[in-house]
Amino acid sequence: MKTITTFLLLASPFLFFAFCIQLSAVSADIAVDDYVRAINGKALRTRVEYYILPVNRGRGGGLALDKKLNGTQCPLEVVQEQTEVSNGLPVTFTSVDPKAKLVRISTDLNVKFSAMSICVQSMVWRLAEFDEPAQQRFIEMSGVEGNPGPATAANWFKIEKDGDSKDYKLVFCPSVCNFCRFACRNVGIYIGGDGVRRLALVNFDAEPFKIMFKKVSSTY
């Protein structure tokens, strides 16, 4: 009996060690798939067109552009189509890593609409200045692609998993500037007095805009 106890005492650190290896192997398996995937299961490619579609049904469609809440036309803001059947405008993603061919979760990305607008302006998403009347941060078409750093921090968004679900969400939490201090926020939907569903930053306890990605040329 004594020898068995001694053996267990001596062996237990190793057993524990083995257990830890087991655990890390499991978490590594999960961490391996850090690519953002479209509805068809394929990892999103940079510079390829996708629709950003809502996961929840009956609450609007894909993404589009609209004037500001106060009626100012340009730069246009990112809104959600009112009707669920509309895919809206396609977007393309580019990574902070210019060599990246696939879109990774939790990575700084530029998002660009694949469209033209009446405003002679960029089609790259940028977090707008604080909208005083609405007390919101909307997203407008005044961004530039690339040049990661403090000056471009407002142009970078990330795609994250929404908890343990297979749904995704957009977040504003740029890592392009080490010494900038941002409170990371989810992108949600704010419905203003005009009834338009604008993309806006929401607190982490508020519901994010849960999204999925559909390749433009894909039928499913």
Ligand SMILES: *[C@@H]1O[C@H](CO)[C@@H](O)[C@H](O)[C@H]1NC(C)=O
């Ligand atoms: C409308 O709102 C934008 C953004 O908040 C602001 O820059 C602009 O000056 C406003 N325009 C008017 C006419 O109030």
